[in-house]
Amino acid sequence: MxxxxxxxxxxxxxxxxxxxxxxxxxxxxxxxxxxxxxxxxTKGLAKAAKKADRVAAEGLVGVMVKGGRGVAVEVNSETDFVAKNADFQALVRSITDAAMAAGDLDALKAAHVGGKTVEDTLTAAIATIGENMTLRRMASVEGESVAAYVHNAAADGLGKIGVLVALKGADAGIGKQLAMHIAATAPMSLGEADLDPAIVEREREVQTQKALEENAESSKPKPDAVIHNNIIPGRMKKFLEEVTLLGQKFVMNPDITVAQAAKDAGVEITGFVRMAVGEGIEKKEEDFAAEVAKVAQG
Structure with missing residues (x-):
């Protein structure tokens, strides 16, 4: 083709x-x-690509914690200008507050804000602000303590990346550090058991093919047993350390893992949410000439 x-x-x-x-x-x-x-x-010409790297949606993520429950919601807009609009920020904050009592996205849309449902409130805001907006998703965690962090904050509790961390045990400050770590590293799962088996299998296939090709081109090829029993398992172990939260090196102290950092602080991480504006949304791109022509045509 x-x-x-x-x-x-x-x-x-x-x-x-x-x-x-x-x-x-x-x-x-x-x-x-x-x-x-x-x-x-397999040719050693690229690192693993993440679909989240190709996002282009605008809007805000709102996070809120009350007691042992934390929620995060994403509201998308067409432009970044709206994300800086005080009315839009107030809207996202009110929806985030309503999410504290909602079990899922559908329940949140039906929840009431100022006498109207969230869905109707959003529709009215679209007419007022003059730009299409979408309540895209919500997520929540619960624990003995919950910490939150917002990266690229536009206002208190609102930003481009929102993180929640649920802990078992008293949080003496480690929670926010863990949330900041998650914002920076974007782990795929809490631990190996939580990772999508399809992701693990795909990585294993890539590493197997890569190891076999490298071995075939080597002047001193290794026995197949070494490839399958040592090299590939070693690479998979490294992969799991890089993509699982508990296996990652703690950004605040790279000499220890996140799991060890939590243990040293006397807590256990039971769950987390990392929500970034526009994850998985790909915005259609037009070439500049076509865009100018469209504007000229009115």
Whole structure:
């Protein structure tokens, strides 16, 4: 199949690979973007790509903690200008407050804010502010103590990234440090048992293919038993340490893991939420010439 320049650009943006390498990867995989990422990784030409790196939605994440419950909600807008609007910020804050008593997104939409449902309140705000807005998702955690952190804060409890951490045990300050760590590292899961098996299997396939190719090109190839019993398990162990919260090196003290940091502080991490504005949403991009032409046409 014919590979377009747009496909090559998207793959380069995702992986940081060179133009010719990206084009070859797409050619070898018949334009399958995820397979092309894996192909580049087996050749040592790219790191694992995250779909969250390709987001472009605007809006705010609101977080709130009351007692042993914390909630996070995401409200999207068309432009970043609205995210800086005081009325929009007040809206997101009121929806976040309503989420404290809601069990899920549908319940939140039906909850009442100022005498109207959240859904109706959002509709009215769209008419007032003049821009489309969407209540996209909510998440919550519960624990003996819950800590929160907002990154790139637009106002108190509102920002581009919101994090909640649920702990068993008294939080003497470690909670916020853990939340800041999560904001920075974006772990995929709490521990290995919580990680999507499909993600683990895909990584194992990539590492297996990569190890076999490296061994085939080596002047001193290793026995298959060494590849399958030592090298691949070692690489998978490193992968799990990088993507699971408990296995990661603690950003505040890289000499220990997050699990050890929590243990030293006398707490156990029982859950977390990391919500970033626009995760998984890809915004259609128009070339500049087409955009100018559209404006000129009115």
């Amino acid at each position: 014919a590979i377009t320049a747009a496909q090559v650009k998207e793959l380069r943006d995702m992986t940081g690979a060179g133009m010719m390498d990206a084009k070859k990867a797409l050619t070898e995989t018949d334009g399958d973007m995820e397979a092309a990422v894996d192909w580049l990784r």
